[in-house]
Amino acid sequence: MTSHASRSNPRRILLLGTHGQHNIGDELLLETFLHELGDDHDYVINTYDRADTAARLGDRYLYTLIDTARDRWSLLRHLWTSELVVFAGGSILKELSAATRRPRYATLLMIWAVVLGARLAGRTPIAMLNIGVGPLRTRRGRLLARLILASVSFVTVRDAASLEMCRRIGAARRVRPSTDAVFGVSPRWLRGGDDDRVDGSGPWRIALNLNHDVEAPELWDAAMRALSEALTVLAAERSIELHLLPMQSRGKEHDDATVLRAFARSLPGVPVVEHAPEDHRDVASIISSCDVVVAERLHALITASKLGIPVVPLIYDTKVREISHQIGAVDRAVDLSVPFSADAVLGPLRRIAAAPRETREQQQSAVDRLTVRAQQDFGRVRAWISARTA
Template structure:
């Protein structure tokens, strides 16, 4: 870039509104936010935009409130209107923004894009999760109409490119299959949660066991109950002990996952010393994963972050996104279908993975950065002759994350408590069989979350 172009880039402040699942209890979503921000700042430097001239306002993807979705009260859109109208570029980063089967994300996405169109704000979707396109489902068709608005410039996905292409068929919108931004977690978080040197001297390998909520399987059409998941983990623990492994159980932070984990300790004899009950920040999830030599996980971002950290894992496939990720990284055999969710099969697969180093294909890692670079460069129409950094240059320039501050941590926990109390209030009204036991578990998990604020 010549001196004049550089001066113009420095003089004009470029305001990016980034929408992610940043306030989700699922810490995997918080890792996405942090890595996307680092990648965007790297793109800005690649385009010779001064740091102080590139302003990122990171907000929750649910910028359209649930109350608006219920009532249609246009006054409730005022905060979203203000944020979008002040932006030069709107980027949706890494969230499951097209989900319509049992979530309302798609409705929020539609209204957000409509507002971006109203204010003429170029819009990019970066490495998003996509549910399959449907010609007959009216929800999918409403989403298609919004995605075909002229303001949408680029849509990249981490899992279902075919559906994305069907959503925008007949348009000039750029599409692509890219890596999840969390594959850069090892670089972005390299200064956090480093394992003690003594870890390498532990005689028994440590296997991380990442549990999930009981209802996730029914939501995805899998005949596998909460009791089935419990028996699977208890059987896996017995087998790991028999084969000479240590193990640790934890979650990626979802409150409902923690309820299930708590029940394993309270009612089924899992030793508390082998459990981390609450995970509330990227620092804590990174720290848990770095204690492990291998991982068995239901939650996809435990697998993705483990991959970034060079930790071999196997993923238990409860929807198509899990096998798609393992296929993309070159280990399709490490995604275990629900028909093989038995301790012997899964532990044996883990042992096979543990014998091999995690190999990363550089071209795959690079896809998410290159797509962001191309999308941002085109959307803000800089008179720029630069070329995209190489992957090595990205590694060098990528800003590193700092430890979550006490203030940020308290805010994360308070949001989690608020949602947890809402969940508790709804469940405690239940009169069904076993309700008292479930409510007792809820109370116990709430107490543990509160303790993290002390």
């Protein structure tokens, strides 16, 4: 499937990621990289759902879509014909958890095959940009990650934990610290237009995102009971309205929307507004209408922080723990990998409600620094691409 946009003398870039799985965060990463790298390239993009990805991108860019699962020969052909290979963000160098129901090394082996294919195709330059590295719990996983990184020309990692993992496996020499790519875009771009934030009248609006794929699944039910108790107590203290914010509403068992609807049934006395966002613009609109965001998903937290909405991170893995530190929200975060009480959630919510302006200003100061870093890094990436394809 090919778009009809046309460019003169475009560079062909193979852009790889976890696209087409109906995860709004992954699709946001794809659109962020296309926006930042520019519309003067000819992109080849992998996806698990070509129709969905094509509908999202329209004719804004020149691109060809290849099916990740079915077009392996097409991928090999494009490895030979592309001028650059770019892995566009995401947690890609990791061992998969049992919750995914996929082989532990599936992602690492697939990426190693792509990297090896690119090398065999004539040493095509490879970049891995704003990626997450880890968890890598086994010797085999660390070896695969080290082999991959040793074959890549340009690498940036999105957080300190990823950089430390690269050091531990002996692969930090080419790795540059960065942050998540989405910090590089503007709030207006995220919203798709002007600010549509509502005024502060009415109930206190809480956007809630939940993701069932946690590192400690045995603690999930207890965590949901504590969260439900916290919101019930808060509703007795003040008027609140809960806005359900799924970042993945289909394409997997226990998707966010299903989990959120089940959780909402534990709050019979709390007004609940159900949303069905289709893309990052819908997510930004929902978040902009709320006073606080309580979320597990990385890009729900990043979008909220970019839009100036205070967050309470629900830490379910390393990347959320790292982003909590980066945006100065670690003192408001709740760790789902250990038992916690309702007070662990109530405390941060009460502090935000008591001092919303101070919380926003403190969070915004950290976000501003991350935005500068992300924009500078995209400038370096564009210069690197130009030098490699001149």
